[in-house]
Amino acid sequence: MAEANDLYGSIYQNLLDAGCDQQTVKQCMTFVKDGRYVDMIPILTKHRKALLGVIHKGQEQIDCLDYLLYKLKKM
Numbered sequence: 001m002a003e004a005n006d007l008y009g010s011i012y013q014n015l016l017d018a019g020c021d022q023q024t025v026k027q028c029m030t031f032v033k034d035g036r037y038v039d040m041i042p043i044l045t046k047h048r049k050a051l052l053g054v055i056h057k058g059q060e061q062i063d064c065l066d067y068l069l070y071k072l073k074k075m
Contacts, residue, residue: 008032020047 011032015025024043031039 018044018047019051020044 008029012025012029015028020028024047028040028043031037
């Protein structure tokens, strides 16, 4: 039974480390308790997409700053 607890704790910690909100963590952990691991895939895929969107937005902002710095250095 220790392995089940370790898996539960590991998944819980991973969800927190991935930045999932409490609602998502609660929903996913309910699936884990019920052995419905596959049901977490759409939820986690959606969260991943949101995180990737943040990264892309940040990259666009960095690109804008790099361009502005380039232009300023040429003045």
